[in-house]
Amino acid sequence: MTIRExxxxxxxxxxxxxAAFADETQGRLRYEEPRAEDVRxxxxxxxxxxxxxxxxxxxxxxxxxxxxxxxxxxxxxHTKLPRVGDLSHMLEEPVYKVVLFTSxxxxxxxxxLVPHSRTTQWHELGQDIISQKGGKKLCMLELLSRLGxxxxxxxxxx
Numbered sequence: 001m002t003i004r005e006x007x008x009x010x011x012x013x014x015x016x017x018x019a020a021f022a023d024e025t026q027g028r029l030r031y032e033e034p035r036a037e038d039v040r041x042x043x044x045x046x047x048x049x050x051x052x053x054x055x056x057x058x059x060x061x062x063x064x065x066x067x068x069x070x071x072x073x074x075x076x077x078h079t080k081l082p083r084v085g086d087l088s089h090m091l092e093e094p095v096y097k098v099v100l101f102t103s104x105x106x107x108x109x110x111x112x113l114v115p116h117s118r119t120t121q122w123h124e125l126g127q128d129i130i131s132q133k134g135g136k137k138l139c140m141l142e143l144l145s146r147l148g149x150x151x152x153x154x155x156x157x158x
Contacts, residue, residue: 033095039098057095
């Protein structure tokens, strides 16, 4: 059976896709946002160090400012720049993504200040600040478990 045939067969099973892909109590993918105090600390640290900070919430995507680093990074990943503005109001709502445009070595200085968070690096100068319990890997492991699949049977992009 080809991969296409397997996917088409899976599409016709009685699998409850919402249950497979969503947390039963939240109705969304299992994902823990960075804690509010860590988001606030990361934002303040970025301001003090003149590092571009990009935050995403359910309501908006906003970047603190743009510099030469950001332009090059966003071009490299073929992504349009979000709106630029003051991020302080976003600290009052759940933020599920915090991106700092700096080196891995520099962001290491922040980590002791955000004890409930860790970083993932997606570009030489692009660091995500995520919950210790968050991230694509943990979400994928949960999804595999729910679907009864082994990691050797799947591929993930993005």
